[in-house]
Amino acid sequence: MSAMLDIQDLRAYYGQVQALHGLQFSLNEGSVTTLLGANGAGKTTTLRSICNMIRSTGTIRFEGKPLTGKSTESIVKLGIAHVPQGRGTFTRMTVEENLQLGAITRSDTKAIAGDIERMYGHFPKLRERSSQQAGTLSGGEQQMLAVARALMLRPRLMLLDEPSFGLAPLVVRDLFGILGKINREDKVTILVVEQNAQLALEIAKQAYVIETGRIVMSGDAKEIADNEDIRKSYLGY
Incomplete structure (x- = not known):
């Protein structure tokens, strides 16, 4: 192979x-x-x-x-999606705007909306914070957003x-899971x-x-x- x-x-x-x-x-x-x-x-x-x-x-x-x-x-x-050290979210944009930006190279609007829902399924905390500015999230939530945004590229x-x-041990365990x-x-x-x-x-x-x-x-x-x-x-x- x-x-x-x-x-x-x-x-x-x-x-x-x-x-x-x-x-x-x-x-x-x-x-x-x-x-x-x-x-x-x-x-x-x-x-x-x-x-x-x-x-x-x-x-x-x-x-x-x-x-x-x-x-x-x-x-x-x-x-190929790259999630750099330091998360790199757009801090003045909301969680959902960050996710939409992750799909900027795509044009399949309906599928993008479905993928955002899928990200909320992976990361329930992000759904709760969907209209919140990324810069106000905790470190763990920002890392989850960075991963979810990268996944929006499929x-x-x-x-x-x-x-x-920089994350607490329990947050790290959840993220790796x-x-x-x-x-x-x-x-x-x-x-x-x-x-x-x-x-x-x-x-x-x-x-x-x-x-x-x-x-x-x-x-x-x-x-x-x-x-x-x-x-x-x-x-x-």
């Missing part, structure tokens, strides 16, 4: 500083994969490289088609950057970058560990979670 996303010899740069050093990994359709590592390891840079937000070299293929040289907007239209692949950052449900029911392939390695390994099937811009470990998520030496050496728990 060919990979949905295939990355070969990925190198990324901030000015003259090289941040990624020949990354190579792939994602299968319908999978949940986690990319783990400490702050500054290159996790966020990897997601930005996939979306062509920074200068990079190497080969990135999505469903067999090269992403190299494509604009970020073109990559989104192919079915993506094939979702890239999530530190979705648990919803992500697992979205993967199972909506068949969205997920690549999640996380510092909460323990939780990420619970929902992921495959895991990659990155250190100073290089992948130093990969394998079945459960096997990595069960390996005490790996956890202590690379994951800090």
